[in-house]
Amino acid sequence: MASQDLTLTLSPAAAQRIHAIGKAEGRALMLRVAVEGGGCSGFQYQFDLVEAAQPDDLRIERDGAAALVDEMSLVLLKGSEIDFIDELAGAEFRIRNPNAKTSCGCGVSFSI
Incomplete structure (x- = not known):
């Protein structure tokens, strides 16, 4: 299913954070990323940590860490990148989505 135009990548920082969370919890975890309707801009990103993939999930790997979508x-x-940002304002997983025409101030919701 994943062709060149559907490429989704995991940044080194995101991979490192997924590993760190799994190590702290003592189990192998994957980051599930989904897009749902809602938020102040139309769509919103949903992040969850899971131990198993669903049948229709695409697995994205980097440095032994995995994300599912x-x-x-x-x-x-x-064309997006899943990243992890650790700033003074807080630490969070973030999507760098080139398809988003607008997004809210917090970066959680977007429109296409």
């Missing part, structure tokens, strides 16, 4: 969300995330 379902086929429906992948269409809205094509």
